[in-house]
Amino acid sequence: MIKKIIPVLIFTATLVFAVVSCKSNTRKPVVKNDVEKPKPNIVVIYLDDLGYGDLSCYGATELQTPNIDALADGGVKFTNGYASSATCTPSRYALLTGMYPWKNKDAKILPGDAPLLISTAQTTLPKTLAKAGYQTAIIGKWHLGLGSGNVDWNTTIKPSPNEVGFDESYILAATQDRVPTVYIENGNVVNLDKNDPIEVNYKKNFEGEPTAKTNPELTTMKWHHGHNNSIVNGIPRIGYMKGGEAAKWSDIDMADHFLGKAQDYVKTHKGNPFFLYYAMQQPHVPRTPHPRFVGKSGMGPRGDVILEADWCIGEFIKTLEEEGVLENTLIVFSSDNGPVLNDGYYDDAVEKLGNHDPKGGLRGGKYSLFEAGTRVPFITYWKNDIKPNVSDAIVCQMDLMASLGNLVGVDENTTDSKNLLRALLGEAAQGREHLIIEAKSNTALRSGDWILIPPYKGASMNKKVGTETGVSLEYKLFNVVKDKGQQNNLAEVNPQKLQELIQVFEQLKQ
Template sequence: MKRILLSTVLLAASLTVFAQKKSDKPNIVVILADDLGYGDIGTFGATDIRTPNIDNLATKGLKLTSFYSSSPVCSPTRAALITGRYPRRLGIDHVFFPESFTGIPAEEVTIAEALKGNGYQTAIFGKWHLGHHRQFLPLQNGFDEYYGIPYSNDMQGVVYLRGNDVDSIKVNQKYITKTYTNEAVKFIDKNKDKPFFLYVTHNMPHVPLYASPEFEGKSKRGLYGDVIEEIDWSVGEVVRALKKNGLEENTLVVFTSDNGPWLIFDIEGGSAGPLRQGKGTTFEGGQRVPTVAYWPGKIKPGTVYEDLASQLDLYPTIIGLTGSQKTQTKKPLDGEDISPVLFGTGKRKGQEFAYYSNGIIEAFRKGDWKIRLPQPDTKINGIIIVPATDTLLFNLKTDIGEKNSLLKSNPEKAKELLTALTTYQAKIGDTPEALVQRMPSDDSHIKKRAERATAKKNGK
């Protein structure tokens, strides 16, 4: 009897050790909002939108106040985030549309592919926007599971895909956020004993805006605020699922946005807070995005990092944290492992960042200084959104809103940045011709929706 009991105890101990080994690798959760403004989250200054769950991640984790997306529009940003490379390297300079025939290049090794090669379960629930033909979809790019809409929710052919196949052509957009959240929670429950990479990519708050009945009409900022409060609820549900399964202390959670707010839609377009301009521009409001990171026991609560970092850093950081170096891309990366920033042991070494728009560098940052090269009028359907500007020079440490150009008083600093930009471009090297189709010349649908949003604000 004692031998049987001893054997049972040894077997149980072996199983426990085996289970622990399976969970030694950290889980990674990246949550990406669409067109979320810097001023739309409580911890980043919003007073009329309640975001307790996201705020809690910042309070108990790390808030990054100078964190950048790689593009002021969505497809290039998404390509850069999952490859760690400037979208120009991939030839992805513009937004994909249902009529596009191209997508993310097959030779790129995504985060999902690198982690999958290291024993991770991988999933994306939400907006993909990197090509809809079979070879470009998530399952062919390292993800084990996919459920979501392949485009923005304002484009034709809004459908739900399950893997490579259409699951439903009837999409009630009021429930998009809830649908993605339910899929994410089920994935966590199913893979609690395996290391996983979960990528939740919300379609909201990209216009048109929709919130479920439980959230509609509840915020002080109208429908836009309702949408953000539901996204905040979703973040809370994901964290609760981690806690329920005992995974919270072995999981890095990152919340960020693909670019800034689409200000042309006025009250339905979000707020850049103290930043200048928004989506579609290389001013700070277009690419500096609200970002927090959370990992109990690893990230010191209440940490604030004010120096430059970017979504390009997520790839090398995740690769390093998960020990997936053997399966990562051999191509040059444009970010760096910012684990020292997460854990409070150091700063990001690189101090440079190139602001790309339509495949062209429009601005460049080094340290606290940013130079913006001369730009023509930015137009949508013939309407000037941003007037033409000459060369501008800003100290972002003292002028986050880019209100006062210091070019005349600091010509030597401008020369220094231009020289640094030349060196930086040489390091990036030649990049391929753009693979994606340019945005349609007829932007009337955008103009009409913006006019309706303005009329709604004015009570017409």
């Protein structure tokens, strides 16, 4: 009789624990004076290649970022906040879909003419929030593909962000260093002259069009690697482009341009709950600070554009306050991956670095399986609702799907996104137990205090950018709480923990 009861008791206890665990990050609607508060506006501010140590609130001493610091001081600053990946396209895919990007073989750094990576049938963060009555918009960098192949840039481009859940979109197609160098609003190239049609090709140049190789005298920025194709505004790019002269952006005005669009969006949509994905381009190459910020950091263009981004965020927060919506706006701030200095241009990022450590004591950087590739600044701010706090909870941008869905009362059946709402709001100390991180299709495991990096074939150093990849033919095991810089590989001295994490990793990968 006892033997029969024990399994039932174990099953019951397991079930109760599972239910409690699932509800531990569930948050009931906020009620004040017997009246349920209106749904908060939600803003995701997403930087590009910003490192864990690039902000003064994360320990930087050579750069001061007072406006981002104010978010950290008034909200939750996460010490274990992650992008899903060490490169941009996969991280953006995870943020918007709640899915591990390594499950999609096409979720890699995309060229500017790639087809849309997200399926129009797929559940997305904007679609989830739209179900709760949110108006949704993206302003800034997209880099998730457009159209279904062979894009005609001279007609309305479909599918685009508008077909995967965004009511409004004002974007650059890929990155600032890739063609086409034009803004696209709701699928249409802005200021396009139909008599000067745009052509884009990533395999061969158009006859007679200058490139950085054939006409270096036309460049004002010197390329280091890869960026030697079409020249726009004196800057050599990746890919070839012809036409569209009236539509080409001004690089030094890009930050102001996107800021203005974000401010206008708030002013015109403040009457109803909105979701704004404000995807800034800094400090990705080419680093082109407005003249107001040139030389301001003393660290060259990379430092200057970080200060520029901080100023933009300050101006945006002012707009939220002036329009009377700051107190009911949840802001999530993060970066798509870790830092890189020389990512294709000679711009003094290495030479003028000085004592600044963009990695913040971590190892690796962009493109790397080491911590600095995916562990990034991560801040949540909601004036008067979030109490200032520093959290060691493991959280990932991929978890915004389930967490924000729970916040607004829409529970989506997503495979990989975890509901960490109470952790994100600073109400719970526990975040994820396990997280698979990715760099250029290789994956590793963060589990509790530990990081497991399996063996892979390949180079241990990305020599072009000067970053360790984390790739080797041996298992690597680190306790990243005791060894933040991942200097002591414990795989041989702690075989029990190694085998335990290998098993967890294999189960999660299945």
